[in-house]
Amino acid sequence: MNDREQIINAIAANQPAFSPSPATHFSAGDQEGLASQFADTLTAIGGVVFIVDSLADIHQHIKDNTSAEHRVISRIGGIAGYSEDIDTTLSPHSLQDVEIAVLKAHFGVAENGAVWLTEELMGNRVLPFICQHLMIALYMKDIVANMHKAYERIGSNSYGFGAFIAGPSKTADIEQSLVMGAHGPKTMTVFLIRS
């Protein structure tokens, strides 16, 4: 008997009588002021939030905060000059010098400040992790109240890789002192676009 059969047989013999899966109904959450709730929560966990009117405002912000030697990769349309072609066949190692990655998120979650991105929005899976600074474009209308609403929205969509990202990479492993920029981005900025 191989390990697989051995394990499955042992479990089948030892598992208790069937217990049904419960209902999962929860409060819808505060539907008012989702954008401000999202902004407050993300700010509290180390993120930065700007409210802007258009993608052009994001472009201006990047211009103001970078110089020519910085490698900036934008995956959102409407921002000329920063659009490198980085499909999934590109070696992820070639992204190790990216200063800023600008990505669009599918939606944000008000209760925890997280944004949901799948692989096609990242271009390359490692990009939102390996860049020094992460910038996210998020339409205000695309904010849901909580994680139940988030998974309702994801539904049965298929993806190779997806992630909720909430704030900069961080650690408090040394005497519980919070430090931003453990391995991933040192900052995370979300541009909330009025819509």
Added chain:
Amino acid sequence: MSTETKDHAALADDFNKDEDRVDWHDETLWWIRQKRDKAVNKLPDWELLRATASAIKNNVLSNLSAYLQEFEAKAQNNGIIVHWAADAKTHNKIVLDLLNAKGIKQMVKSKSMLTEECHLNEYLENNNIEVIDSDLGERIVQLAKEPPSHIVLPCIHKKKEEIGELFHLHLGTDKGNSDPQYLTETARQHLRNIFITRRAALTGVNFAIAETGEFVVCTNEGNADMGAHLADIHIASMGIEKIIPERKHLGVFLRLLTRSATGQPITTYSSHYSKPRDGKEIHIIIVDNGRSKQLGRADFRNSLKCIRCGACMNTCPVYRRSGGHSYHNAISGPIGAILAPNLDMEKFADLPFASTLCGSCSNVCPVKIDIHQQLYKWRQVIVQNGYAPAAKKAAMKLMSITLSSPFLYHTSGKAGRLVLRFAPFAVNNRFNPWFKQRDMPAPPNQSFGEWYAKNR
């Protein structure tokens, strides 16, 4: 480790020699417990979430064989290669064979308590594979050649000055500099080079979804992603109990996990791995290692509902004052004390006794495991199986003789009060374990029995 032969009480004694450090450890963990309370109190649905999570896990345990096979089929459809390991030895061998097949000699690893349980690092090092732990806390204890002392906060027992000294020795930081910002930046540069150069990455698994075949890994540092997305081969090790039935159930568990662990609303990264990158490989190793046996123990199977948040440790008055290493097991604290005896009842016979049975662990547990009741039940199983510590056995025997004889009971009570009053030195000495770290109480003048006889 030389400490392996000592029991919890002896190891706790070692930890208690430095009273300031014990206070600091106690206060730090209590502060994290308070952060948990603040986060929890913001969610009106908290108790409903706990009840739902517990019921989902009951469903998982009752249908685990089917869910595991569903997960396997879906994961394989997604292009993930699935392996099964009945025990730690097989798990370690699978990892080694995967690395050898690709001629890989160096691997980067993110946090996985399962690989601690399997002693994977030692095994691979004995087979000439270098393993580097990438979670900052785990890297610190790895440099110190120690096991983690907490499942979420691996180096919670270490002072920053000690970490500064370790980094000075191993990573060349300035001697005497223990600024967390400076040390973290140094680790960032050091580990970035590791991520970039390693062709194999191993991660743990927080949740594996039967419905979709994907698995979720939660970190704050981003180290699991840096390792996995830069490697040719990603190996994910999971215990059989990590299964949850549906994707939507993540909504329940991700709301509970970090609020319980550290008081954060969610980890920085909740990464959903579904398919490997083009031309790369994802392997999942599904590990039993005693879990199916625990599933068959009706009184203890609920321990398999654990989502490894660490809340029971942060709140435990014994854990906070004895430190994680006193549990001499990969998983320490109250949850470790109910998981470990399943693996080796004799070796871990001391752990269920390392508790006051106050019940705080059960009250904070996000999946409602009856931890303190299981601790109490394990004590009985351990004594019935003859594994109780000798001193405890002798004391219990004496107690049982005394309590079953009214004459002995009254006489010994009187004798005890007389000794405390007239010869306190007879008990206020190092031979009496109740005298350690505390003074003996003033004895009452009479027993309740004597008082009642006079006053009724």
